[in-house]
Amino acid sequence: MPSKKVIEPQGDEAIIEAFNNYLSTNNKRKTPERYHILDKVLSFPKMFTIENLKVAMNSDESFPVSKSTLYYTVDLLVEANILRRVNTGGQALAYERVDHVKSIHLKCEVCGKTKLVKDTNFMAYMNARRFAAFTTSYYNLTVYGTCNDCARRLKREQREKNSINAKKQSNKRTK
Numbered sequence: 702m703p704s705k706k707v708i709e710p711q712g713d714e715a716i717i718e719a720f721n722n723y724l725s726t727n728n729k730r731k732t733p734e735r736y737h738i739l740d741k742v743l744s745f746p747k748m749f750t751i752e753n754l755k756v757a758m759n760s761d762e763s764f765p766v767s768k769s770t771l772y773y774t775v776d777l778l779v780e781a782n783i784l785r786r787v788n789t790g791g792q793a794l795a796y797e798r799v800d801h802v803k804s805i806h807l808k809c810e811v812c813g814k815t816k817l818v819k820d821t822n823f824m825a826y827m828n829a830r831r832f833a834a835f836t837t838s839y840y841n842l843t844v845y846g847t848c849n850d851c852a853r854r855l856k857r858e859q860r861e862k863n864s865i866n867a868k869k870q871s872n873k874r875t876k
C-alpha cells in the first residue's frame with residue numbers, strides 16, 4: 702500500500718493535477734480513458750454510483766468503457782484521495798468528492814437545494830481539531846436555512862396575504 706498523503710485539491714483543475722501526480726508517483730498509466738472518466742466524475746454535483754457514471758459515460762458514444770474499467774478507475778480516484786466511498790444504506794455503494802465533503806453545505810429548508818461553500822478559516826480550524834480518543838477521517842457540515850429565492854418568494858406571498866386580509870377588513874367595515 703502506498704502511503705496516503707492527505708491532499709486537499711480545490712477546484713476541478715487542481716483535482717486533475719492531483720490525479721496526474723498520483724498516477725506519476727504510483728507508476729500508473731495516464732490513459733485518456735482515465736482522464737475522461739475523471740471529467741465525468743467531476744460533472745456530478747452530488748454523490749453518484751457506478752451505475753450513474755456508466756449512464757453518463759454511455760451518453761458519450763465516443764468513449765465506450767466497460768464497467769470494470771469504471772470500477773478500477775474510481776478505485777484509483779479513491780486511492781488518490783479525490784473521491785471517497787459513502788455507505789448510503791442502499792445496495793449500491795456511492796461515491797462523492799472529498800473536496801465536497803470538506804465544504805460547508807448550505808441547505809434550504811424550503812426548496813431543499815444545497816449550495817456548497819468554502820470557508821478557509823473554518824476548514825483550518827476543523828483540520829487542526831483533534832478529539833480525545835478519536836481519529837477523524839472526514840467531516841460533513843450542513844447549515845440549514847432559507848435561500849434567497851425562497852426568502853423573496855415567501856416575502857411576496859406574505860405581502861399578498863396581508864393585502865387580501867386588509868381588503869377583507871375594509872369590506873367588513875363598509876358593510
Ligand SMILES: [Zn+2]
Binds near residue numbers: 809812847848850851
Ligand atoms: Zn430555497
